Amino acid sequence: MVKKSIDLSTEEKILQGARKVFMTKGMTGARMQDIADEAGINKSLLHYYFRDKDKLFEMIFLKEAQKFFPRINMIFESGIPLFEKIQRFVHEYIDEMQQNPYLPWFVLNEIHRDPENFLYKVWGKDNLPRPQKFLEQIEQEVKKGTIKRISPLHLLMNLLSMTIFPFVARPMMERNLGLDELQFRAVMEQRKQEIPKFIIDSIKK
Amino acid sequence: MVKKSIDLSTEEKILQGARKVFMTKGMTGARMQDIADEAGINKSLLHYYFRDKDKLFEMIFLKEAQKFFPRINMIFESGIPLFEKIQRFVHEYIDEMQQNPYLPWFVLNEIHRDPENFLYKVWGKDNLPRPQKFLEQIEQEVKKGTIKRISPLHLLMNLLSMTIFPFVARPMMERNLGLDELQFRAVMEQRKQEIPKFIIDSIKK
DNA sequence: ACTTTTGTTGACCATTCGGTTAAACTATAT
DNA sequence: ATATAGTTTAACCGAATGGTCAACAAAAGT
Incomplete structure (x- = not known):
């Protein structure tokens, strides 16, 4: 699949949403559901892109x-x-x-x-x-x-x-x-x- | 009942245990079970003395x-x-x-x-x-x-x-x-x- | 056209956790 | 003896939450 077109890729949307939520609420305070909402997708898709909360968290913070x-x-x-x-x-x-x-x-x-x-x-x-x-x-x-x-x-x-x-x-x-x-x-x-x-x-x- | 004798009163044991747990783990991180364990009593008794977590927390912190x-x-x-x-x-x-x-x-x-x-x-x-x-x-x-x-x-x-x-x-x-x-x-x-x-x-x- | 792969969804599961309840036992006070 | 306050055990409830699953949809490959 190629996609990556007009609007941000789903992955990008997740990363942005996750960043926002993690930064304000911290690792334990962040809810996967909040991140999904922030990214405008559903929770299952979150896990589809990033296996679990830890992986996602690591991804965000390392970048920063x-x-x-x-x-x-x-x-x-x-x-x-x-x-x-x-x-x-x-x-x-x-x-x-x-x-x-x-x-x-x-x-x-x-x-x-x-x-x-x-x-x-x-x-x-x-x-x-x-x-x-x-x-x-x-x-x-x-x-x-x-x-x-x-x-x-x-x-x-x-x-x-x-x-x-x-x-x-x-x-x-x-x-x-x-x-x-x-x-x-x-x-x-x-x-x-x-x-x-x-x-x-x-x-x- | 009078008791209040040799060892610390149960209330005192709870307060000490709660203080320790709250201080190290914070309000959200603290588990009622941990506090009970720390005080050497069980969870039910905890709620018997302090209605809920918030009350207990307030008690501890205000004192401090x-x-x-x-x-x-x-x-x-x-x-x-x-x-x-x-x-x-x-x-x-x-x-x-x-x-x-x-x-x-x-x-x-x-x-x-x-x-x-x-x-x-x-x-x-x-x-x-x-x-x-x-x-x-x-x-x-x-x-x-x-x-x-x-x-x-x-x-x-x-x-x-x-x-x-x-x-x-x-x-x-x-x-x-x-x-x-x-x-x-x-x-x-x-x-x-x-x-x-x-x-x-x-x-x- | 078909099959395969990738993306997406909603329903569901398992666990944790604060809190409740009921029953029984203990020690003391009256 | 009986009432009362303290204590334990154990089961249970309900909400929140991380995570899974099966099924469906959309592309992509052939």
Whole structure:
């Protein structure tokens, strides 16, 4: 059969629907029926295309992860100066999360649900974050005396935390700080500047 | 009947078991059977003491939340100097999370699952975080010129993020940074000093 | 035209899970 | 002795949900 014509192929419709549902509800929260509805087909057909929920889930997430994490690793492992590296990391990460606001929550969710399976199967060996070079770079800068004495580990944690956490805790942030959707988006946009500035102010001599 | 003697009362056993199961698996993940097993009783008795899952859940979480959040609010709203306030906040918060490592994840989980119900019912009106005074204090310090010009909102976000995120993303942190349980605990203990230092270095003039 | 392959459907099945009910047993209080 | 509250056992209900199946429809191959 050839098909693949005017409207999206059924497979494509399923993937789009599944992505939407998985991203918002997580693996366990997602219902096969919801995905079928979202794709405008029936449940049996879902299983016809993707044997079961796990297979479908894997398909979705792998696609997403294998696009994003390599980009982050490239930044971590590149040879650019520390401050610029921090700026690029924050910029890239927040850009991604502005486009896929549910991604970080989704990742954490899956990690908590089944750490072994998720971290191995989905991050495989290539996608796994590799902060080693970044940590060494910080240590070198400290030794050169170009920045204050600071623990590379804590600096990395601070960087990750400030970048990712607001997206993970978004409903809490919005509620407790009185932000609507648009304002939240704007604040996150500001953070692309604010976070690097905050960090650099803290560690520069 | 009087009983209430040697071993814990059944009610107490249930509450302890429920707490453990809810904290690790969240509301939806928790099974009534698991809770019964954990308490060493059977499912019927569970429903005899607590009408249904929701009631039991509320009982557990309210107890936990109403102990902790008022303490945090007291710090935010107290009259102590900014830098000291930051130190106390971090110290108190990390202490709590060292004792209840699953609490932050648990809170986020429930917020995502059902924001309206959770935020209202559980935080009620008294437990709700009230960062207003803290934000104003930052603004005053900026105006007085005692700290650098910084957005109070972003500073608060940074503070919360750096303090809470590592606990929320714990499995990821441990795996990607190669920390075992003990090392993680030690690193978090260091953060009680590191975070305030990092912030103060960034904003002091 | 026919057969085979691929796509699609609705009905159905098995399991899980929260919750109920009824009957029996136990220990205490009166 | 009897009533009462606590506890167990076991069967059961109903809804939700992942997954299967047989039959039908549409293409594609011949």
